[in-house]
Amino acid sequence: DSGVTQTPKHLITATGQRVTLRCSPRSGDLSVYWYQQSLDQGLQFLIQYYNGEERAKGNILERFSAQQFPDLHSELNLSSLELGDSALYFCASSVEQGQETQYFGPGTRLLVL
Amino acid sequence: GQNIDQPTEMTATEGAIVQINCTYQTSGFNGLFWYQQHAGEAPTFLSYNVLDGLEEKGRFSSFLSRSKGYSYLLLKELQMKDSASYLCAVRGVNSGGYQKVTFGTGTKLQVIP
Numbered sequence: 476d477s478g479v480t481q482t483p484k485h486l487i488t489a490t491g492q493r494v495t496l497r498c499s500p501r502s503g504d505l506s507v508y509w510y511q512q513s514l515d516q517g518l519q520f521l522i523q524y525y526n527g528e529e530r531a532k533g534n535i536l537e538r539f540s541a542q543q544f545p546d547l548h549s550e551l552n553l554s555s556l557e558l559g560d561s562a563l564y565f566c567a568s569s570v571e572q573g574q575e576t577q578y579f580g581p582g583t584r585l586l587v588l
Numbered sequence: 589g590q591n592i593d594q595p596t597e598m599t600a601t602e603g604a605i606v607q608i609n610c611t612y613q614t615s616g617f618n619g620l621f622w623y624q625q626h627a628g629e630a631p632t633f634l635s636y637n638v639l640d641g642l643e644e645k646g647r648f649s650s651f652l653s654r655s656k657g658y659s660y661l662l663l664k665e666l667q668m669k670d671s672a673s674y675l676c677a678v679r680g681v682n683s684g685g686y687q688k689v690t691f692g693t694g695t696k697l698q699v700i701p
Binding site: 477510516517518520523530531563565575576577578579580581582584 | 619621628629630631632633636675679682684686688689690691692693694
């Protein structure tokens with residue numbers, strides 16, 4: 476158990492819909508990262524927040540957005556969902572913003588039908 | 589930008605030794621990570637190298653040569669449970685001047701009896 480929690484574990488929805496994925500980092504960690512992993516694909520970095528501020532942006536679509544709240548939990552919002560958005564979405568956290576060792580949550584498996 | 593190369597798949601025999609290579613190109617190199625990921629699960633941290641040389645941790649060792657942009661993960665006394673994907677990740681500097689970690693697509697290791 477890494478100490479990072481993600482909800483929900485599984486999510487099934489339809490094309491065109493909007494969903495919100497939630498992540499709570501390890502106690503004391505200020506940075507949160509979001510990754511997407513499609514079937515048999517590598518981890519694609521989406522976005523990083525540090526202490527509430529956006530710190531780095533990866534291959535995140537405009538239909539996707541995220542934020543980190545004052546209590547340091549983070550939410551990833553996915554809208555106008557497409558079939559290709561079906562993937563595992565991981566959240567990770569680290570102590571500082573330097574992206575040292577990241578601890579990953581169990582992931583949310585999203586299936587868009 | 590950052591570019592990471594590692595073999596897609598490898599097969600090795602239980603009890604044997606296997607070496608998984610990773611070559612990279614990055615700006616502002618500041619460390620290399622190895623993560624293990626079992627299918628459908630979250631990646632878990634294995635090792636971190638920032639200086640040249642070999643770091644040993646039980647059955648797993650990781651080597652780094654910064655001048656060659658090269659690292660390897662060595663797994664000894666292979667066990668069936670070592671069947672997993674092994675992700676090489678490089679920490680560098682993004683265009684905004686912030687630290688950024690980029691993951692390779694991973695090497696899927698199959699351990700056979």
